[in-house]
Amino acid sequence: MTGKKTFTMIKPLAFKQGYTGKILDRILEEGYLIVALKMYFLCKREAKAFYEVHKERPFYDELTDYMASGPIVAAILQKDNAVSDYRKLIGATNPKDAAPGTIRDLYGTDLSRNAVHGSDSDENALIECRFFFSELEEMTG
Numbered sequence: 001m002t003g004k005k006t007f008t009m010i011k012p013l014a015f016k017q018g019y020t021g022k023i024l025d026r027i028l029e030e031g032y033l034i035v036a037l038k039m040y041f042l043c044k045r046e047a048k049a050f051y052e053v054h055k056e057r058p059f060y061d062e063l064t065d066y067m068a069s070g071p072i073v074a075a076i077l078q079k080d081n082a083v084s085d086y087r088k089l090i091g092a093t094n095p096k097d098a099a100p101g102t103i104r105d106l107y108g109t110d111l112s113r114n115a116v117h118g119s120d121s122d123e124n125a126l127i128e129c130r131f132f133f134s135e136l137e138e139m140t141g
């Protein structure tokens, strides 16, 4: 699966604002296959587990409170160079710095409410895909 799959989440505010359809449509237009998809409402414990890599960062509590504040949409996306191309498609972490036309530029509000998550490496993509989806839930072919 190396290089072919990445994991994304549409974060609570973007979901609440009704951007899910537009974001998924953009993902499809950019040539990704959506091979797994679900809506899910993380509890604080689950949000902390997902973002455990950031547990020493000052924003860990704020970030995990936010991610547990409303439903999200999680998806596995398939395409060549999925991880790096998707990071380009979403843009910089802070929507203010995100290149024009990127998903965070179009649908992000601020640093913590930046519309979407995207995996940062193949290794983390696999971990994040498996956090939300079993192999059975993932389409193949």
Ligand code: IDP
Pocket (backbone or CB within 6 Å): 054, 059, 062, 063, 092, 093, 111, 112, 113, 114, 116, 117, 118, 120
């Ligand atoms: P990324 O989502 O672009 O990979 P990370 O550094 O992995 O960025 O941070 C994870 C998430 O934590 C970001 O998407 C953002 O929502 C939030 N975040 C990052 N830095 C800060 C900060 O300084 N204050 C508040 N939230 C932050």
Ligand code: MG
Pocket (backbone or CB within 6 Å): 118, 119, 120
């Ligand atoms: Mg990250």
